[in-house]
Amino acid sequence: MEYLSLLGILVIVIGFALGLDTVAVVVIAALVTALVSGIDFVSFLKILGKGFIDNRMVSLFFLTLPTIGISERHGLKTAAVNLIQKMKNLTPGRIFDIYTAIRELACLFGISVQGQVQFIAPLINPMAQAAGKVNGEMTELEVDQIKARAAASDNFGNFFAQNLFVASSSVLLISSTMKSLGYPISTSAVVLITIPIAVICYILCLLYNHAFDKKIKKGK
Known part of the structure; x- marks a missing residue:
């Protein structure tokens, strides 16, 4: 079952190979990894939001x-x-x-x-x-x-x-x-x-x- 957490990497590889939007591919890959790891959608959004706030200066x-x-x-x-x-x-x-x-x-x-x-x-x-x-x-x-x-x-x-x-x-x-x-x-x-x-x-x-x-x- 632990190999399911690697599905996010597969999503990134497929997304990049198809030339899809980079940000969207990364976010979807993170969501897939969170869901297969037992993290619910609300908790995923909290983690994503906290990560953005903690590193918002980088986006400047x-x-x-x-x-x-x-x-x-x-x-x-x-x-x-x-x-x-x-x-x-x-x-x-x-x-x-x-x-x-x-x-x-x-x-x-x-x-x-x-x-x-x-x-x-x-x-x-x-x-x-x-x-x-x-x-x-x-x-x-x-x-x-x-x-x-x-x-x-x-x-x-x-x-x-x-x-x-x-x-x-x-x-x-x-x-x-x-x-x-x-x-x-x-x-x-x-x-x-x-x-x-x-x-x-x-x-x-x-x-x-x-x-x-x-x-x-x-x-x-």
């Missing part, structure tokens, strides 16, 4: 998606492109340099930035493309390379600098895990070790972005 992230979409539709991307076109000295690489620095500084002060959604797609990528087109049209390959570099600049800045804030979850996890393994290390020590890593990462990004600018300019 999804509010940013339509907000960014509306902003783009009403001219956010166009305004960013117009701004870059007026600044002749900016290049794609220099834009990436500035953004990576901002990303690392945000990590230093513990500021959470969902870069790919809020900045890369609506701002950094179109700004970099506009800067690349100042001296002429770009090839399709160059456009794709700028898109990739824009996404990478966010990943570099976030990944290699995320432990710069002494109270960040990753720093606390590292410290507590090392302590549990018998190697006590303070959170400040984790930050100190991260500083040279973040600096080296930024220097390498500067060099790569400079080489990228020269490559695009040479292609003109």
